[in-house]
Amino acid sequence: MIVVHELAHLKEKEHNKAFYQLCEHMLPDYHQLELEMRLYLTQMELTLPSGSR
Numbered sequence: 001m002i003v004v005h006e007l008a009h010l011k012e013k014e015h016n017k018a019f020y021q022l023c024e025h026m027l028p029d030y031h032q033l034e035l036e037m038r039l040y041l042t043q044m045e046l047t048l049p050s051g052s053r
Contacts, residue, residue, distance in 0.1 A: 001033040 004027045012019035023030040 001027065001030060001037060004030060005034075 004023050008019055008022045
């Protein structure tokens with residue numbers, strides 16, 4: 001998902017509709033994977049001791 005996101009930036013600089021359409025073209029379940037990544041990162045932020053970040 002992250003690789004697709006960065007590849008899309010080579011063509012579309014902004015996070016606009018065209019950007020997300022390109023991401024979905026390259027990876028059909030892009031939005032689901034992005035959501036799961038955001039949830040994972042939020043969980044990590046909330047559960048790691050503050051000195052570990």
